[in-house]
Amino acid sequence: MMKTRGLEGVVATKSSICSITNDTLRYRGYNIDELAENSSFEEIIYLLWYGRLPLKDELMALKQELNDHVDVPSEMFRQLKAYPIDAHPMSIIRSAVSTLGIFDAHEDEMDEEANMAKALRLQAKISTIVAGLGRVRQGREPIAPRHDLSFAANFLYMLNGKLPSEIEENAFNRALVLHADHELNASTFTARVCVATLSDVYSGITAAIGALKGSLHGGANGRVMKMLEEIGSVDRVEAYVDRALKEKQKIMGFGHRVYKNGDPRAKHLKDMSYQLTRLKNEPKWYDISIKLADSLREKKGLLPNVDFYSASVYHCLGIENDLFTPIFAVSRTAGWIAHIFEQYHNNRLIRPRAQYVGAEQVTYIPLDERKRADII
Numbered sequence: 001m002m003k004t005r006g007l008e009g010v011v012a013t014k015s016s017i018c019s020i021t022n023d024t025l026r027y028r029g030y031n032i033d034e035l036a037e038n039s040s041f042e043e044i045i046y047l048l049w050y051g052r053l054p055l056k057d058e059l060m061a062l063k064q065e066l067n068d069h070v071d072v073p074s075e076m077f078r079q080l081k082a083y084p085i086d087a088h089p090m091s092i093i094r095s096a097v098s099t100l101g102i103f104d105a106h107e108d109e110m111d112e113e114a115n116m117a118k119a120l121r122l123q124a125k126i127s128t129i130v131a132g133l134g135r136v137r138q139g140r141e142p143i144a145p146r147h148d149l150s151f152a153a154n155f156l157y158m159l160n161g162k163l164p165s166e167i168e169e170n171a172f173n174r175a176l177v178l179h180a181d182h183e184l185n186a187s188t189f190t191a192r193v194c195v196a197t198l199s200d201v202y203s204g205i206t207a208a209i210g211a212l213k214g215s216l217h218g219g220a221n222g223r224v225m226k227m228l229e230e231i232g233s234v235d236r237v238e239a240y241v242d243r244a245l246k247e248k249q250k251i252m253g254f255g256h257r258v259y260k261n262g263d264p265r266a267k268h269l270k271d272m273s274y275q276l277t278r279l280k281n282e283p284k285w286y287d288i289s290i291k292l293a294d295s296l297r298e299k300k301g302l303l304p305n306v307d308f309y310s311a312s313v314y315h316c317l318g319i320e321n322d323l324f325t326p327i328f329a330v331s332r333t334a335g336w337i338a339h340i341f342e343q344y345h346n347n348r349l350i351r352p353r354a355q356y357v358g359a360e361q362v363t364y365i366p367l368d369e370r371k372r373a374d375i376i
């Protein structure tokens with residue numbers, strides 16, 4: 001019955017949000033290369049949610065609405081401080097979003113207008129929560145958001161306590177654009193399975209955050225930076241790769257289920273990594289990355305995915321490793337929401353089958369008579 005492990009190559013739904021064909025990624029038909037060069041993250045949110053690019057006034061209205069909802073209750077920051085300092089940041093974000101949902105319920109979970117309003121609130125607030133978590137984990141006080149900045153600038157402002165330079169804002173904006181959606185990746189599929197039971201938007205996003213956390217998915221980016229730090233210098237790359245491959249370790253930030261000729265997002269992040277590492281006078285992170293990529297291509301035919309160069313980009317923007325995956329969640333929330341809406345619009349419960357390969361027709365032995373040898 002089952003042909004492919006991990007559902008590789010299985011087409012599980014129709015979607016008009018995001019396509020990957022011949023190694024080209026498109027959001028709503030627009031090539032990611034053009035979007036990465038030209039668009040703001042807010043424009044991408046509009047594109048993903050409404051299916052078309054906004055006009056100027058529509059974009060202004062969306063930006064205004066996001067800014068109107070960017071504050072979070074002070075209890076949220078108290079909650080962030082109460083979690084153990086060594087708790088996994090994605091577990092905290094998952095819990096925080098779940099908590100937010102308790103206070104943002106609507107009696108009709110299928111009400112389209114109410115769900116769009118929820119989506120705006122969640123998209124705005126998740127950024128404040130992640131930046132606040134970044135501060136709390138450094139033992140610093142969260143910084144209240146501003147209401148006059150772009151999504152990208154406000155995040156960096158809340159995290160670093162100062163306005164980003166134009167280069168920093170543009171780089172972070174581009175990273176958000178590049179991570180916003182990716183067809184039926186594991187976390188998006190999770191969100192769709194969840195809401196296909198007619199569960200609510202927050203449950204879908206909470207489930208998706210749980211799936212993104214894993215190291216085979218979004219969790220890889222923080223580990224990439226740890227690996228670059230562990231390698232430490234260009235001359236240690238070859239030995240690191242040889243050992244990792246010999247020990248059959250997965251090297252974070254490489255390989256992809258769909259792209260076998262390279263991830264089209266990686267080149268943008270690579271360029272940004274080059275620029276930012278030079279700008280911040282930390283060229284070694286780029287140099288190590290390049291050497292690592294060359295070595296893995298040669299030795300195993302593996303190419304970098306979106307998580308690889310994003311690590312050195314975020315590092316140069318003053319972001320700690322453990323916030324990389326939560327930032328991925330901030331951006332991907334835009335895509336998850338688009339998919340949740342699409343699922344609601346044409347819903348059918350998602351319930352595949354499993355091919356049973358376990359024991360057949362086993363006779364029950366009452367507990368008192370059961371012996372170890374009877375148990376298979």
Ligand SMILES: CC(=O)SCCNC(=O)CCNC(=O)[C@H](O)C(C)(C)COP(=O)(O)OP(=O)(O)OC[C@H]1O[C@@H](n2cnc3c(N)ncnc32)[C@H](O)[C@@H]1OP(=O)(O)O
Binds near residue numbers: 006216253254258
């Ligand atoms: C945003 C994202 O989610 S992008 C992905 C982020 N995840 C990572 O970067 C983690 C590292 N990468 C991986 O684990 C994988 O490449 C995945 C999970 C992304 C894709 O997995 P799959 O499609 O199941 O590929 P699979 O694991 O079957 O790999 C095929 C072969 O390449 C090897 N391979 C794939 N990726 C890697 C890697 N990063 N390091 C070392 N070997 C790898 C596998 O071991 C396997 O080798 P084999 O045929 O000799 O056994």
Ligand SMILES: O=C([O-])CC(=O)C(=O)O
Binds near residue numbers: 182217257
């Ligand atoms: O599509 C995937 O499997 C993983 C990925 O690159 C993403 O979610 O951005």
